[in-house]
Amino acid sequence: MSGVRQADPAFAGRVLWLVALAAAALLLGPLSRAWALAPDLGHGWAAPMLIAYLWWERWPQRPGLRAARAVGAGSWVALGVCLMVALALRLLLTPYPLWPVAVIVYTALLIGLALVAAAQVAGAAGVRWLGGPLLVLIAVLPWPGAVERALILPVREAIASLVAEISNLAGHPALAAGTSVRLAGGWVGIDEACGGIRSLQAAVMTALFFGEWLRLPWRRRVVLIAAGGMAAVVGNFGRVLFLSWRAESGDLARWHDGAGWVALGFSLVVTGLVGWRCRSRAGRKAEAGKPGAATMKAQPPAPVVSKSVPTGILIWMVTAVVVLGGIEAGTRAWYARGKARWRTTVPQWTVRFPEANPTLRHVPLGESAREMLRPDVFASASWRERDQAERSANYIVWRTGQVARSAPFLHNPTICLPYSGCELEEELGVINVSWAHGEIPFHTYIFRRMDDTLLVAFALWDPGRGGPLQSRGGGWMGWWRDQWRDVREARQDQPAQLFSYAIAGRGGRDRLAKDLSALIRPVE
Template sequence: MDNPVRHRACMQPLWLLAGGYWLWLVWACAGEWTSSPDYNYGWFVPPLALYFLWKRMETARGALSGSGAKVADLLAWCVIAVSVAAVFPVELVRQTPIHWRPNLWAIGLLAAANTLAAAWLTGGLARLKIFLVPVLFMLVGVPWPTFVENAVSFPLMQIVARWSVGLVHLLGYPATAAGTTITLPNCTVGVEEACSGLRSLQTALMVGLAAGELARLRSAGRAVLLAVAFIMAIIGNQVRVLILVLAGINGGNASVQAWHDTAGYVVLAILLCGVGLAAAIGKSWRAMVSQPRDKPVEHSAAAARPPRSHCRWAWLALMAGCLSMLGAHSWYWWRANLAAPPSPPMLRPSGERGFVVDRAVPPAILGVLNPDEYAYIRETVGGTPLRAVGYHFYWKPREGNANQLYHRPDRCMPGAGWRIDGKVTRETMTIGGRNFTFNVFPFRGPAGPALMLWGSYLNGEPVEIEFESDVYLNTANLAQFIRTGTREYSYEVAACIMPYPEGQRPTPAQIEAYANRVFSTSGAE
């Protein structure tokens, strides 16, 4: 006689495959969870998801049955087959130095689809319901694509800045807002991404979903809890920026830095208290109005027994997934010796001819970009350093050079009150006898028109970017990385601002002369 327990055990390869997908996702996201303050909360997501799964399985024991639907079973196997086939190309892209967040979402969606398909095949609709919430909760930890972040953060930064200025005026203090920068009598306060609400909104999403699951609220209750979480995050952020502005008024920049972390804890406290109170109210309300549910119906073991062919397919899927992952890594191991050698810095900032070089780069910028070498170029008048007119960053060859590729003038400068006032052009100019390609941005800032010369070099080659497109992935570089097996590269950014009088845009010769004043060659070939 067939042993039904043995038949169910033969489907375990599907769960090994699903576990492999989630380990793959955690490994892919670990870098951002560790290095990006916006996503530090990601490390809390996997243990919470496992806890939710354990509690759901504990309350649903004995309620599992086979799917009993051949069409649905076939669809589930198709989902598994597609997810296995996608492992090779997705991992090929992930192995490149270009950190593309939609690729992380591809891994997350593959893991979710594969897990839900395995749940259907091994336990039918009952098991699918058990896994649904924990699986979807795991996606909360996947970093948002950069274009989504920008669409959320820039408007929030501007709104928070305007509201803060209005509140400061009500308190009787002078303040003005230009973009996301609040100018006070004795200092300026920049409403960065961390203070804009982006980080708090992401945390609010996780806290709201987690609280709804812990309170076991129904769908409507969870939606209300999410709304409360977002409202608390917005209120908390406004309070945070107001604290920093008042600190700046009373103590200048030093006071702003001293209060920065404390103000962040205020946001977290407001969020947790508000969501916790709403969850407690929702749980009490549900207890008063809900009817007791019937106990789960026991199902026979035979009802959950899969066909013999499913067991063979389960092992085949596991082996195919392992081979796909191994194949992607083998490609890089084989092609790595053909990769272009990384380049040392080609440019260096000039400390002569009216400029001075220092390393006083704001900690917020260094914390996001993490360059290995960095410097600001400041204009001097009578030997006194004034405003910064340029910068130079360099990242040594290593895996994971990611964040800097997504920080570009057309994305970052508008947040500081600058807008592009014309078409971005690419100009080749000679510095120290060598040719360098710069992107020339026509900006209009608070003080009038200016050109920004922005050069970015990957392994010594200028990066091709379509500035009129919202697509962040450079497909040409991506194809080159995959073809040559490149996992590491050096990256260099050199930029400077060239103000000019209204209606007197500099000529190419004047632009080149200015670039030669600000930068010189490093002498490293």
């Protein structure tokens, strides 16, 4: 880099140390958990490697130390405020790792502290050197729901409509329903993990990387990001069109994953080629401006290089890193303690089907239903008792993550049975079923489908609190109370159990509670 002096060994070691600690704070915090839980962010694990490569590639051009400068009281006050905000966000992001606004603010806060430290050590040149590669993180953060509703969802719906039109023109009847396409061979969705937003965000990450690696001007970087987004849309359109064609042959599952990876690879390759093309044009433009010395831009003067980092700056940096590390360690210890407490102090129960019954048939969970429910435990079976009435039961357990905050309320008999053609005939109220450590409330209903009736009972249970699972509500204040209640109780995950039981006909009402009690067993 012209106009910048070489750094001394002491500065090089300290900057490397700062970068390593900042990267560790980001990766060991909520970003890594978000990448692990969200299929759309699976490409996020590539971001640390790309950032590390960019830092390594530009290590010879690192800036020198600037003149010594004292750390004022304002810097310490700002640091204190930032650390308090970081503590609150870190506590909230453990039970809510995919909360987009909180993830973005927390990440921006940590990056901001690192850039302030770089500015204190090496001035504006240090900020540019450290912050440029961190732009890659923009594409590996969860995007707010408003962005998806305004940008992603309309694109998906347009792809589905266009694919349906092409299929109809080709003589294959198809109907677009939201972001999916209905064909004779089945549904072709656009929301699966290997397509859609993952391709788009991965292409944006690739564009940001090439823009920084090739040192492109900002206008060309914007063009590159737009080209990457278009490549992702085109690749995903080709994927859905191909799967719609294969669906007519009945082997959709065979090609599903492969088509997704091809679409992803297409968007990344196209983005890289466009980036290299932008670099070539920028290089030719720079060469065209060289003949006249008067047309060349004046080079900025070299910064003043100090011999060592002032003690006050070092203390400020060490304080920030130590406190952030303490926040990370304390948060993990707090929630680990909470998990151990509820598992050892709250009585647990499970369900045991009548395995000795010769009519018992276990029912596996379909792949599409598994992707929708994402359970940790699933068991389903049907059997007949002496009265020859058919029984069926489903038992679902969520132990980790946040799926249970919504899935049990969206996928229980009152929701799923009407979608399958059943009509709610009568609500029978709540019955309390006894077990070894108390009672479990079951909601009971009568459903009808044509001439058949079905007696249905189900319970939603929170094994973390040892009581019925409650839905979130109460407006913004109620929502905030629920968030902080989980923090106070150190609930990193939302565990839940859903047990549904059905008897064909109406004759089982009198013995329903006894039947349910016989299936529930305490966990020793």
